[in-house]
Amino acid sequence: MKKATMKDVARMAGVTQPTVSHVLNRTAPISDEVACRVRQAVKELGYRPNANARSLKTKKTNMVGLLIPNISNGYYADIVQTVEEELREEGLLLFLCNTFHEGVLEKKYTDTLIEQNVRGIIIGYGLADESCYASVIDNEIPTVTLDSKIVSSKKEIPSVEINNETGARAAADHLFHIGAKNMCFISEPLFNRALKKRYIGFKERLDELGVPFNQEFCFLETMEYDKIEMGYNLGAHVLMNKQIDAIFASTDQLAYGVIRRLKEGHVRIPEDIAVIGYDDNSLSKLISPELTTIAQPKTEMAVRGTQMLIKMIDAENMEQENLHIVLEPNLIIRESTMGLA
Template identity: 30%
Template sequence: MANVTIKDIAEKSGVSTATVSRVLNRSGYASAEIKDKVFSVAKELNYRPNGIARSLKMHKTNTIGIIIPDISNPYFMKISKGIEDVIQNEDYVLIFVSGDESPIKEEKTLKVLLENRVEGIVLATSSEDDENITKIQQAGVPVVLIDRKLENQLVDLDFVVEDNVEAAYQLTKYLIEQGHRHIGVINGSLKVSTGMERYMGYKKAIMEYGMEENADLVFNGNFIQEDGEEAVAKFFERDTKPTAILSFNNTMTYGAVLQLSRMGLTVPDDIVVASYGETEIAQLLKPPGIISVKQSPYEMGVRVGEILLERLANKEKEATHEIFTPKLDIYENNVKEVK
């Protein structure tokens, strides 16, 4: 029988729907005989509770929505795993949605999550517009920002981010100290905090060393693999070729290395690659491979989960701002100076 209801169980059991409801919800009194009868009939009819109806009645869904820019990026998957490992201990489950670096899609998915009555939202935003997020927070649904934060927001939101400026500064500084003066820079979106802050870190380093930025060697992308591929292709069309590539996320780095390989260039023999974030393709390269900033996505996810549970327990508490500082992943054999 399809769409079995408590009314069907009541009719076959010979009891009232109220009694069936008490038994199935384990609330109120019913004799052992009645309980056995109701559970037996429910099993026979293959009854499945209506989760939506129950959540409407209980005003609780035990679901958390998480919107990340790229669901295929291992960095965001590790963050999500950290969140899940914390919240599942309190019987919450995650609903994953990919924003695809699109503010329009992000707005639509936020609406869908709210329509499904999620109790909290974790968001790595692709938008500069904080109006919708502010309205959600003010409506009583906690929002925790991960990886990216909003500028000039109307309400103070919880967030867990990285010190992007410092990490990008250290990565750029390392390349400069190895003698690189022609560095091809692959930016992520400058419309989000991570993209702009990493670019600021790069600018800080070259200014400190009295270097001028070469606009021909700067590519503004959107954190996707194709950006890395296109950037490298354009850099090597210029009169001044880069001696190092500086990529500001792991996915763009992957694309950059693929394109270098297609062009017959090897890393690090022919060109040095520095990446904000580790990428799996580095395992296929001979030492010293790719210079990278080592991030802590799982630990960041764990902290987000803890903050979210604290917020759900006390919506009036002050906002928590957690900043992780990525470390430069340099080994002794990572040194390859420009000659």
């Protein structure tokens, strides 16, 4: 069978070859009706554009960069999957960058994405090296941030974030209402905006409830490594403080490690110590006891952030009120705090 050409697609769709090129390369605004005809012709003919030729012509690849700390974290794995699915529907490919919260890697990946002429960049967390934001702005690369909001004097970077402060306040409320008096906060290093907001929200809400935040019951790791192991190690501090009757872990994975350590210390959960996490990872309802947690609408965040970036790539104007979207989390009560109220 003869290989289909752009001319064949144009003939079937009833448009010119430049119009086909604009639809496939997203280089000019084309009506939805015309774009649909072109894509249908591409599908029926099995037309495959030459990626190298397209890159040379447009000076852009069909790739979108995504920066995350570590895909081994279930939270970020879900985001990657959602972003990739959304991009695939638009004929775009994902360039995944695992940074491990290291500023040097963030800078290296950002420079690489710029050099590769990617169509756009999604930044999945608050970067340690904030100079990277200036780099993407200076190079006029469409960029969206997830779970963080960046204030820049150069140009606004659109964002979709989750109200982490509200989520932490809900955790404090729940532990207070089940009768906890000596609440503990444990976390990985507070490198990014989301974790800092959880810390601030939890602390401030306890103060409002008349349960002063005890800094001696706040255990923060100082470096990054496996989250479950980190929670297990931080759990040792909890066991040494017999007054603690409740734990708020800044992520579910930390909570898994803490629960394991508490069980080894013959601590009953929730009778002796209640535990609440943050994220609502898939494992949270499979461990024993099932983990009470703050569920984040991470799929919606990833979908809306990707759609926002695609509009920017297509040079569509966005209303000012749609540049920064904040989504609300919600409390999921399970066995690790249940039955104590």
